[in-house]
Amino acid sequence: MELWRKQTERFKADFVDDNVSKVDFKQRPLRVWTSDVAHEGRTVIVATGANAKYLGLPSEERLKGRGVSACAVCDGMFFKNLEVVVVGGGDTAMEESLYLSKLTKTVTVVHRRNAFRASKIMQDRLFKTPNIKVMWDSEVVDVLGESKVEGVRIKNRKTGTTSDLKAQGLFLAIGHEPATDFLRGQVRLDRGYVVLVPHDGLATATSVDGVFAAGDVHDFRYRQAVTAAGFGTMAALDAERWLQKSGQ
Ligand SMILES: Cc1cc2nc3c(=O)[nH]c(=O)nc-3n(C[C@H](O)[C@H](O)[C@H](O)COP(=O)(O)OP(=O)(O)OC[C@H]3O[C@@H](n4cnc5c(N)ncnc54)[C@H](O)[C@@H]3O)c2cc1C
Structure with missing residues (x-):
């Protein structure tokens, strides 16, 4: 994971080592709060997993x-x-x-x-x-x-x-708890899992335009590192495509 993080940093990704406490997906740009700081984005990929x-x-x-x-x-x-x-x-x-x-x-x-x-x-x-x-x-x-x-x-x-x-x-084998408390009332959830709403060729789309989900946070079936990583790639490509299509 450390190697992957280093590689991502080399491609100029910023990291914020904090917990997301709330989001506001009802207006644009989309907002995500860590501690008291609001981060703005044109798209968001949720990949918070399930414990x-x-x-x-x-x-x-x-x-x-x-x-x-x-x-x-x-x-x-x-x-x-x-x-x-x-x-x-x-x-x-x-x-x-x-x-x-x-x-x-x-x-x-x-x-x-x-x-x-x-x-x-x-x-x-x-x-x-x-x-x-x-x-x-x-x-x-x-x-x-x-x-x-x-x-x-x-x-x-x-x-x-x-x-x-x-x-x-x-x-x-007593179940999993998706880490989605901060999404309640913002994105469609089912038993806590993010519901994917595929449309226009965007397989990882959610109920909110421009918000995507990857990994165990939506996938209660396979729950494997490799499937989560695969969904991560799909979500990144979907977000890029969505940005191009929506002219943002
Ligand atoms: C005991 C065990 C062994 C396993 N062994 C294997 C194995 O051998 N091979 C395999 O393929 N899979 C294995 N798995 C499954 C694998 O770990 C998961 O499928 C995979 O980690 C899911 O990746 P993810 O990115 O969706 O979620 P996670 O790996 O859970 O990552 C989610 C991240 O989001 C962070 N996060 C959560 N909430 C917030 C928040 N509010 N704000 C900011 N960050 C947040 C978490 O801290 C975490 O870092 C194992 C699972 C378990 C429980």
Whole structure:
């Protein structure tokens, strides 16, 4: 990323290392605020991503990247023939568990209720997979291990008892939070994700003329670095084309 930033600076891009707190896309030029400073632009590309949700345990934070992950397709290969735990109960949790089951020795799905939210077809697939087991009415209350994951502590929500489960990986599959609070009321969102409104050959256009979106902030399906980078290129080309077409 540092190399990419240096290259971009060489092409005279300005960087502001701050958070965007609000925007005003209702007038021209478009405005974006960081701290108390307003930045003006004829076009804006939103690429603020989506944060994976975690349980919020200190041990989980400490062991992120050391056995704790939120992306099975990204990190699954590190857990070949090992034992992993997946937390969640929706379609994403089913998908992640089924993917991991092909690589790992066992997958234990920990779910806080006694039924999944996931579609029946996904549940059926999961139940039929011999190396996947489910712990109902349970939650992970601690991640065990000093420098890498060695297990998880699980609390049964019905009985209140805790037990330790040996595992080398913990995958969170409890959703993502798109970083779009500052866009509310300005750009069309769906469950927090920016909605793309392709028109006139501009695939990354949004509901606001001249505002484009790239990466995980709109893409809840693929969520990969390479797809985000691809969308970034598309958005840059779209913005350039839009500027030329609109004579701005
Ligand atoms: C554990 C894990 C492992 C992964 N491993 C892989 C992998 O191996 N291969 C792969 O292809 N993908 C992997 N991914 C997915 C990949 O990280 C994402 O798909 C990719 O980073 C999305 O890029 P993005 O630019 O859309 O968003 P991000 O990378 O999330 O970047 C968004 C940026 O916007 C900033 N931002 C957010 N809000 C504001 C604001 N209000 N103002 C200013 N800046 C803001 C953020 O700080 C961040 O720097 C992994 C994801 C996870 C969670």
